[in-house]
Amino acid sequence: MTVLVLTRPMDATADLVIAELAARSVPVFRLDPRDFPEAMTVTAGIGPERPTWRGALWGQHRDVALSDIRSVYYRRPGTHRLHPDMSDQDARWAQAEARAGFGGLLYALPCPWVNHPHRNARAALPPVALATAARCGLSVPRTLITNDATEAREFVSALPGEVAAYKALGTTHPSDHDDRPQALWTSQVRPAEIDESVRRTAHQFQEWVNKAYEVRLTAVGHSLFAAEIHAGSDAARLDFRADYDSLVYKPCQVPERIGRGVHMLTFTFGLQYVAMDFLVDSEGTWYLIDVNPNGQWGFIPDLREPITRALADLLERARP
Known part of the structure; x- marks a missing residue:
């Protein structure tokens, strides 16, 4: 029985878990959904005689039967890479079909996920x-989510020291120079710094x-x-x-x-x-x-090994 790891090629966190599973002689199939459909093939069927999907994933170097997957470690998978000759309209359609078909087959696996x-x-x-x-x-700290600048200023004015933590509701923002995401760090904000541009989207203000x-x-x-x-x-x-x-x-x-x-x-x-x-x-x-x-979790030295072992335990002991 195989542990399926869904992540990108460069993922040091997943590498720790994969190495631990390998040390235990647990088979691992590492997969980045970005490889589908250009570098990966999937075929699966279902019907009255087989109530669960049966089939396999074929990569460039190896394959795995869906029925052999004991658990899934969902880390940081990429998005599907489509043929460069496709028009924008066809690419949008193909991307949605890939998510529904390839992704749907994986999500339907009757096995434990983390997560x-x-x-x-x-x-x-x-x-x-x-x-x-x-x-x-x-x-939890007192928190306001709003796109109303007046409400935001009043909320911050009522906090101790008239200061709040401004935190993005998501984790990344497109770079000014390219499409690569960049982190948005937490910052302090005071009432006078809040202007009408708040109206343009949702913002989170939190008690400092x-x-x-x-x-x-x-x-x-x-x-x-x-x-x-x-x-x-x-x-x-x-x-x-x-x-x-x-x-x-x-x-x-x-x-x-x-x-x-x-x-x-x-x-x-x-x-x-x-x-x-x-x-x-x-x-x-x-x-x-x-x-x-x-x-x-790998950035905390004293916890790296015990968390790695605990994750490997979950994935190894899981049974479909």
Whole structure:
């Protein structure tokens, strides 16, 4: 039985899990959906005599039967690459057909996913994630989502220090120079800085928490792995992703109340894996600010190996 890994060719995080599975002699089929249809073939059938899809995926160097897939690790797959001679109209149609056909066959696999992309998509929406976290007993900062500049200014004016954290609802923004996505870091905003351009889309403003440190908490199945993140620069204090070189990590225990809330959240979303970011203030209160069902974890040295093993355990033990 084979573990199917859906990711791009250059993915150091997936490499860790694949290496661990290989060390356990667990077969792995690494696949980037970008290879379909130009460098990959799929054929599958279903009918009265076979109530599940039967068929195979053929790549350039190997193949795998759909019935042999025991579990799926969904990391960072690319989008389908189409023939360059297709017109824009035909390419849009072919892209949609590839997602529905190739993607649909994979999504229909009767096996465990870490995580199924449909579950990822729901949990990755900040309004859904924050509301679910609050219902699960986790503390979240006061948050406003609006495209009304007046409402935004009034919200920020009512916060302590009249300052808010401005955070993108998504994770990336097109570059000014090309189409490659670039990260948008968290920034501070004050009422006078909010203008009528807010009207052009939805914006998220969040109460500024004076943190003592942050915690990256990673849940894998029923196991929780957490580390304090101490910022060593002004940029990292605003958003630790802006300056990884300045960070100091310290593995930590998860308070019982936080653990209960995290387990309830993962159960609610049906997630086997999730990375969560908390701000911890000087009084020890944990505020959840981000839920990322496909977040990174290899950047924390002391947790890299145990999280790798935990993910490999999930994928190895799974049975269709």
